[in-house]
Amino acid sequence: MKNVIIGSGVAGMAAIEAIRSVDPAAEITMVGDDPHGFYSRPGLAYYLSGELHDKALYPRTTEDYRKMNFKYVRGQVTKIDRKQHILELSDTVQMPYDKLLIAVGAQAIKMDTPGADLEGVLKLDHMEDAKRILKSARRGRTAVVVGGGITALELVEGLASRGMKIHYLLRGDRYWSNVLDEQESHIVEQRLKDEGVKLHYHAEVNEVTGKNNRVTGVHLANGQTLKCDMVAYAIGIRPRLDLAKQAGLDIERGILVNEYLQTNDPDIFAAGDVAQVYDPRSGRSVIDSLWGPAREQGYAAGLNMAGRQKAYVKSVPFNVTRLAGITTTIIGNVGRGRDSDLIGIARGDSESWRQLSNAMVAQTGFEVNRLRLLVGEKTLLGAIIMGDQTLSFPLEKIISHNADISPIRERLLEPSARVGDIVAEFWVDTKKHSLS
């Protein structure tokens, strides 16, 4: 059986592990166009900030790859001939397949403002981008950063740690308003300001200006002009769909696959940032654009390619990131609740919850700690944990297992309830009985 995997990201790697776990003899080939192969793309942020060396971003050694026993071909697949089961690579090489996985990921959306093609206008998408940014990041120079999400903030922090002066442009009136509440946004913004970052609200770039083909500044929609030596942006990502389109596979925003990660062609699978996966529980098809789900989808796809019927079950939305130096875990539904039944309770530093657990010591010692819970009728619907992560693991389990919180719900909602203590006690009790 010839298995071919297009893409060298985490979904592809997980697929290889899955196929190998079922079939030690299967033929596996990975075709990838990233000159750097498999590395931690989310980790680029920490390379940028100087927390690690670029060489540390590669999780696998040559010896690891040898043990996984697959063939790696550096190249770009330009065409899938579904009838013949043959791939065409850019250098006219042909490659037959029996089962195919498309795991080519997503790429950064390009800025299309006038002047965006000037030298010094940079995005953070892959290793080459990160190297390019570091090459032009100079102490004392000025950067304008554009974008409202995690990657943009990583650019801000990375460039600030390299000694650059930063103008951070936000479209709205606060940072990441569709996930964070006002106070959480405020915490992040205040910490950036303390680091010397200049925030601009309701700010949009109309034009990037330049001289001798190099960036010199930006014109904003409000008429303001900012001088700068670099414009770094992260304004979203888009699945890489060219190949799937050429092959005539069903697509919407991503490649449509069923819960077995199978496209409308039963011999072709898709996983990771390029896949729009059917979720039987909600009846919708969703793109997840996160490392964790990409790995899980890749693994499930691999099992299915190897003949095991394995449905991918989407877990509760879950993301961990670091916002202005504060580890932040986002579980389930924490966005601006439109549902009036949804009760949100938040607690800051004044509580003692961080000292509680005596069975576990997690990340502690942050300057800011905050906990917000979204309380449903019988279950917790979501949580956001900033700073101390002691309660993060318990909350992840309580929420993803839909644990019945009836015994503590009333106490939780009391005006000055010690929310952290109550959750911790509940966790210890519940763990004894069933969860985990």
Place this chain on the structure above:
Amino acid sequence: MDLLKLLKQDADKHRVLSMGQVVPDSARCVQCGICSYNCPIGIDVRAHAWQGKPVIHSNCLTCGECVARCPRGVLRFEQTDLFAGENE
């Protein structure tokens, strides 16, 4: 909070640090490698995180560098029962 309780918590924490192991929550991990990069004795903590296995390594100092530096709070110390072979 009274002093005794505080002292007990502190003692508990140190007990966990000395007897516990580094346990990963692999769903949080993006394999960036900061943990392995900062381990003073070169344990490949990241590989453990990929496999979701506790860092059972005779040389581990439980110094906490990896736990503290992980940008995503993947790692924690937990007192595990070595003989039961369970991590939770």
